[in-house]
Amino acid sequence: MNNRITEILGIEYPIIQGPMAWLTNAELVAAVSDAGGLGVLGPNAGQTTVTKSIEETAERMRREIKKTKELTDKPFAVTLIVDYDLSFTSPILQIVIEEGVKAVLINGILDENIFKQLKEHNIKIIFRPQTPSIADAQAAEKMGADIYVATGFDEGGTVPDRVIGTFTVVPMIVDAVQDMPVMAAGGIADVRGVRAAFALGAEGVFAGSRFIPVTESPAAENVKQLIVDSTAEDLLLFRTVPSYYRSLPGKLAKKLVEMDQLGASREEIAQKMNGTRNMKVGMLEGDTEEGYVSVGTGITPIKKIQSVEEVVLELMQDFVEN
Ligand SMILES: Cc1cc2nc3c(=O)[nH]c(=O)nc-3n(C[C@H](O)[C@H](O)[C@H](O)COP(=O)(O)O)c2cc1C
Numbered sequence: 001m002n003n004r005i006t007e008i009l010g011i012e013y014p015i016i017q018g019p020m021a022w023l024t025n026a027e028l029v030a031a032v033s034d035a036g037g038l039g040v041l042g043p044n045a046g047q048t049t050v051t052k053s054i055e056e057t058a059e060r061m062r063r064e065i066k067k068t069k070e071l072t073d074k075p076f077a078v079t080l081i082v083d084y085d086l087s088f089t090s091p092i093l094q095i096v097i098e099e100g101v102k103a104v105l106i107n108g109i110l111d112e113n114i115f116k117q118l119k120e121h122n123i124k125i126i127f128r129p130q131t132p133s134i135a136d137a138q139a140a141e142k143m144g145a146d147i148y149v150a151t152g153f154d155e156g157g158t159v160p161d162r163v164i165g166t167f168t169v170v171p172m173i174v175d176a177v178q179d180m181p182v183m184a185a186g187g188i189a190d191v192r193g194v195r196a197a198f199a200l201g202a203e204g205v206f207a208g209s210r211f212i213p214v215t216e217s218p219a220a221e222n223v224k225q226l227i228v229d230s231t232a233e234d235l236l237l238f239r240t241v242p243s244y245y246r247s248l249p250g251k252l253a254k255k256l257v258e259m260d261q262l263g264a265s266r267e268e269i270a271q272k273m274n275g276t277r278n279m280k281v282g283m284l285e286g287d288t289e290e291g292y293v294s295v296g297t298g299i300t301p302i303k304k305i306q307s308v309e310e311v312v313l314e315l316m317q318d319f320v321e322n
Contacts, residue, residue, distance in 0.1 A: 001319045004181045005204035010075050012036030013316040014204030017211045019079040021276040022284045030071035031216040031308035040077045040105050058091035065099045075102040082108035097121050131160040134176040141180040149206050154187030156209040156296035161243045174201030187298035209295040215307045220286025224305050232297040241270040247292035
């Protein structure tokens with residue numbers, strides 16, 4: 001069953017797998033796209049080591065794009081982080097154009113020049129700001145974003161600055177725009193969440209945590225099992241830059257909560273998190289004591305490790321034509 005999202009992206013089901021640093025490699029992304037959704041290569045896709053070099057970051061992404069193209073002939077997207085300093089953005093954009101990638105997930109600010117270049121190459125723009133807002137959604141529509149993702153505080157990863165849940169942010173954004181389709185993100189992990197998102201006016205769903213305890217994910221096996229065994233009640237929440245973060249319990253996560261309670265600054269807590277490097281330690285390497293394990297509050301209904309195809313078909317069951 002087609003809708004505006006499937007038509008814009010050339011996919012079968014209106015579901016996107018959100019980028020997740022270190023955890024969205026070619027195998028996972030190709031599996032999502034093969035299953036009928038849109039896979040998205042995120043930061044450090046397919047990597048196990050850290051690099052600060054812009055050239056190396058871009059070349060690593062080119063290799064992962066090529067690998068994804070070998071694994072699937074379906075559309076997939078690449079994350080384009082757009083901030084005021086475009087030093088990382090421009091080389092990745094160039095590669096996206098050269099490799100014929102069909103869509104980008106823009107994470108960051110609205111930049112007219114970047115939009116123009118993408119439009120010139122007929123690359124679809126999925127815009128997902130860290131913190132959705134009425135003004136930002138209207139500006140994104142005016143600038144020509146093809147799809148806007150409204151993310152609620154329920155999400156895994158870096159949560160929005162404002163404590164507005166998925167249930168309230170989605171209709172707020174849907175009502176704010178004229179004609180741009182809106183997708184819902186944050187806490188969606190089963191078909192009830194999908195139906196709720198559509199009832200709120202979303203035309204598609206954008207999920208991250210649900211795509212970690214899957215066979216094709218590069219996440220450590222003990223982390224996949226930990227997510228299956230945990231509920232939202234287990235999650236620890238602490239302040240950091242820019243706002244808050246969640247983790248399943250472990251030595252580092254408990255220390256971060258303690259620092260928060262003792263009044264450490266957001267910057268001090270962020271420093272202890274060490275960017276996404278301690279996410280790599282926790283989630284890719286499986287050391288849940290020394291690293292952290294970031295997931296959204298939607299994990300409760302996840303009861304087993306499944307293949308990507310099973311997950312997509314379960315979430316998209318209302319869209320499967322018999
Ligand atoms: C472990 C993890 C890492 C993430 N890393 C990124 C990232 O690097 N860039 C980004 O735009 N979003 C990132 N996200 C957010 C996801 O793309 C998606 O918006 C989010 O997972 C949706 O909420 P859900 O986890 O409740 O489904 C991350 C999420 C998780 C769980």
